[in-house]
Amino acid sequence: MLENYLPVLVFIALGLAFGLVPLFIGFVIAPHRPDSEKISPYECGFEPFEAARFKFDVRFYLVAILFIIFDLEVAFLFPWAVVLRDIPVLGIWAMVIFGLLLAIGFIYEWRKGALEWE
């Protein structure tokens, strides 16, 4: 059973190695003549006004937190969906309750405006 996964592992390793090739060629064959203007951070031809590590909108952070909750839901639903034909009624009701809890949370965050970007 597990030997089916060996090609997957080899493929991941080869994918990583494949990414090294253009970088290797770029550093070995391609010219390398940096100067202070060329390697300064790009900002439409201006001198950078301030550091690039600035404050950003908290909503990006909020989206990431909401994502974790909903992605977990998807991860829980995956195996449940596969065996949906065979599970007893108790399994259905467990998922209904789980889904309702999430739905209440989703409606709450919607009403609170966590999904507004205007």
Added chain:
Amino acid sequence: MITEQLFTLAWILVKILAILLPLVVVIAYTTFFERKVIGYMQVRIGPNRVGPRGFLQPWADVFKLLLKEIIVPSASNRFLFLLAPILALAPALAAWAVIPFDQQLVLANVNAGLLFLLAMTSLGVYGIVIAGWASNSKYAFLGALRSSAQIISYEIAMGIALIGVLMAAGSLNLTEIVMAQSGNLLSWYWLPLFPLFVVYWIAGVAETNRLPFDLAEGESEIVAGFHVEYAGGAFALFFLAEYANMILISVLTALLFFGGWLSPFQGIPVLEEAFAWVPGIAWLLLKSACFMFMYLWLRATFPRYRYDQVMRLGWKVFIPLTTFWIILVAVAVRLGVGPWF
């Protein structure tokens, strides 16, 4: 014993290269056809100078990109800056390990195929986040933020759409999912799961940061977004990753909703025999090519979305819609409604 294992490993490597090398050629020619198709849609000719009718243009692009200087900005975090493109590309390629091209033609026929695909497509976001942060440039940072928030938002809708497919097929194995659709044109999942198919396809376009959802790299807003500081071979890696993901989404849509390698003439008396000689992989590639063309068509047709519109579509339309539809599908599966479930 050792030689036997080495032989197995070498055979696996040969099979992987048999997927990888055609994939890279397809990616190269996708960029060419993109420029040609969009050119004709805008009443231009597109590239036509390198080789007959411009057919050698992708190779010229490849050599130009590889032979350009790789610029590493002075303010960047050097190690992460060079690691990011590799992290973006590796999952985009590794996802191909579980794709079945025909009933027997699959590198790794694993039971958790769809779960592996979901994991690999999720990992791509790390390359983008690290690239934007390590560049230490404002445009790159903003682009990475926008891009990652957009990708994770659409991933939820995508995941819920996949749950509908899982319920209908009752398996995570991609080969079994395709086989569960056999019958005829109308037994493919696009019909019973139509809203999920539409959401999956649109979310796939948004996941790959393509127009009209390309505001993470909108040229007129934030220049090129997360890869603004990349040049030469490092930029080529991001480019490869984006196109490998586009082709992956097209193939997946064909596999999950359009019967993969199954012939569209299945179950039709005369036509089925007339087209029996066509190998399954040809149907899969043909269906995928249609979706690749849709990518280009979308790009040539629609203007770019605004950021709040993108987020509203993802959270307030797609998530409720897909949730509603998988509840319907779950009820249908439990009651055994219709010919599909």
